[in-house]
Amino acid sequence: MITIENAMVLYGENLEPIKTNVLIQDHKIVEISPNVRKGEIIDAKGCIVAPSLINSHVHLGDSVAMDMGDGRPLAELVKPPNGLKHHILTDTPRSVMLESMKKTMWEMLRSGTTTFVDFREGGFKGINILIEASEDIPIRKIMLGRHDSFHDPLVSPILVESIAEDLLDNCDGLAPSGLGEISDSVASIITRTCKKRRKLSAIHAAESLEVQRDSVQHTGKSEVERALEIGFDLLVHLTAPINDDLDRVAKSGTPVVSCPRSNGALAVGIPPIKEMFDKGINILLGTDNLMFNSPNLLKEMEYTLKVIRGYYGEYFPPKEILKMATVNAARALNLDVGWLEEDRIADMMLIEQISEDPILSIINRTETKNIRNLIIDGEILSKL
Numbered sequence: 001m002i003t004i005e006n007a008m009v010l011y012g013e014n015l016e017p018i019k020t021n022v023l024i025q026d027h028k029i030v031e032i033s034p035n036v037r038k039g040e041i042i043d044a045k046g047c048i049v050a051p052s053l054i055n056s057h058v059h060l061g062d063s064v065a066m067d068m069g070d071g072r073p074l075a076e077l078v079k080p081p082n083g084l085k086h087h088i089l090t091d092t093p094r095s096v097m098l099e100s101m102k103k104t105m106w107e108m109l110r111s112g113t114t115t116f117v118d119f120r121e122g123g124f125k126g127i128n129i130l131i132e133a134s135e136d137i138p139i140r141k142i143m144l145g146r147h148d149s150f151h152d153p154l155v156s157p158i159l160v161e162s163i164a165e166d167l168l169d170n171c172d173g174l175a176p177s178g179l180g181e182i183s184d185s186v187a188s189i190i191t192r193t194c195k196k197r198r199k200l201s202a203i204h205a206a207e208s209l210e211v212q213r214d215s216v217q218h219t220g221k222s223e224v225e226r227a228l229e230i231g232f233d234l235l236v237h238l239t240a241p242i243n244d245d246l247d248r249v250a251k252s253g254t255p256v257v258s259c260p261r262s263n264g265a266l267a268v269g270i271p272p273i274k275e276m277f278d279k280g281i282n283i284l285l286g287t288d289n290l291m292f293n294s295p296n297l298l299k300e301m302e303y304t305l306k307v308i309r310g311y312y313g314e315y316f317p318p319k320e321i322l323k324m325a326t327v328n329a330a331r332a333l334n335l336d337v338g339w340l341e342e343d344r345i346a347d348m349m350l351i352e353q354i355s356e357d358p359i360l361s362i363i364n365r366t367e368t369k370n371i372r373n374l375i376i377d378g379e380i381l382s383k384l
Contacts, residue, residue: 001025001039002380004350007049008358013327013339015050015319017358022049024346027378032342042380044350047372048358050322051339052114052347053297054329057236057257057286059085060118060130063104064092065291074208074266078289080121080177081151085291089121094129101133104295108139110368111296112349114376115140115329115337117257117286119175119202119236123147127170138376140347142333144175144202150182150190160186164193173200173233179223180211184230191231200333202234202257203227208268209240216242228252234332236286238276239269246272250279255332258324260304262288270311273304277320282332285324297325301363318359346378 005021011032023031023038065088069077077084089097108116120126120143127145134141145167149155164174174190176182182190187203194201205223206212215223224245227235235249236257249256258271276283285304287295305321330338337347350373354365374381 002042002375002378003037003039004042004044004049005037007044007047007350008353009049009340010051010322010358012341015322015327015339015359017048022340022346022348024375024378027345029340029342029344029346032340042350042373044372046353048351048353048361049340049348050351050358050362051326051337052349052374052376053112053325054284054333054335054338055108055113055116055287055295055297055325056284056329056333057259057288058116058118058295059121059289059291060101060104060116061089061097061121061126062290063100064088064097068291074210074268077266077291078177080181081148085289086121097129098133101130102137104290105134105137105139108295108297109137109374109381110371111298112351112366112368112371112374113139113295113297114347114374115142115335116295117142117144117202117333119177120145120171124167124170127167138379138381140337140376142173142200143171144173144200145171146174146176150176150186153183155186157185157189160189161193164190165197168193168197168199173202175202178204178207178211179226180214184219184226187227187230187232191233194233195231200234201232202236203232204237205232205235206240206242206245207237207263208266209242212240212242224248228254237263237271239263239271241272246275246279246281249276250281253282255282255284255328257284257286258304259286259288259300260307261293261300264303264307265292270307273308274312274316277316282328283324284329284332285321296368298362298366298368301325305363318357318363321363322359346375348375349373350375
């Protein structure tokens with residue numbers, strides 16, 4: 001039993017700042033009240049207690065290729081199966097991959113992230129590497145697998161379904177790279193199998209105007225239109241929507257993971273976050289490819305807030321940015337974390353409050369050194 005007292009708590013789905021105490025027992029938040037005080041006491045005077053962060057899109061294996069290939073075209077860098085990163089992943093010894101992934105997961109924890117969604121390359125071997133790498137690391141992982149056979153234009157539907165079923169025995173869903181690399185028929189088998197198994201399907205869509213133009217040229221439809229028709233649960237990027245893409249996404253209720261720093265690094269544009277927000281689309285945040293970015297969501301939130309205000313030339317509420325890395329992600333991924341409320345799992349961070357506004361204090365001012373404590377599943381993380 002733990003009581004965090006004297007804290008400025010960002011309470012509930014609206015992240016409302018209130019001065020109160022938080023009681024944690026058996027992995028859950030039992031009570032949030034100024035009067036509760038039981039068990040081990042943590043004095044959080046001068047601190048913000050906020051939900052810990054959820055990184056909704058990362059390629060963890062790419063930590064072995066940091067800052068390689070800068071300036072090359074997007075397809076040359078990451079398009080499977082012959083992109084630069086795929087050659088690097090194939091050639092990297094397992095021991096090096098394991099150590100690199102471990103370091104990245106600890107980096108996420110140090111910057112307040114306790115849950116991440118990994119687009120897991122490498123088929124069954126890739127899944128097993130992440131399982132081994134994360135064995136002794138107290139972080140929540142959502143693994144979305146894929147398989148090289150999905151790229152074969154001649155692969156049989158029966159084989160695709162069989163491999164998809166086998167992958168889903170070992171991971172939380174499936175995430176092929178994009179509709180430029182697999183056929184719509186293969187994609188449909190993937191989404192259908194995931195729905196049958198009640199697991200998540202996700203795909204990159206509309207990352208650049210180039211992929212959108214290719215999609216329209218070859219199919220008469222945008223990548224977004226195709227991804228929605230095929231039935232993916234989660235779309236990543238939407239940096240370059242065309243025509244009525246955003247209206248279609250809003251009508252479908254499909255969440256979108258935005259990765260602004262990655263889009264900037266690759267010079268593919270600035271995601272239309274304000275338009276998505278205005279249309280009621282549930283927006284999540286991810287740090288994307290570790291070739292280009294650190295997995296630090298604090299940096300992602302600050303960049304996102306400022307680039308969106310600069311791009312649109314108007315105010316955008318900072319609370320909505322923090323929600324993208326907490327509340328919105330928890331809703332989209334059906335997680336019992338993401339906001340602080342009684343009877344929810346106790347995932348939270350205690351952060352030194354640097355400015356008067358607690359939300360902006362987190363987004364604009366917080367560095368890893370300002371995170372005093374991290375709690376995951378109701379347990380205080382002793383090593384950061």
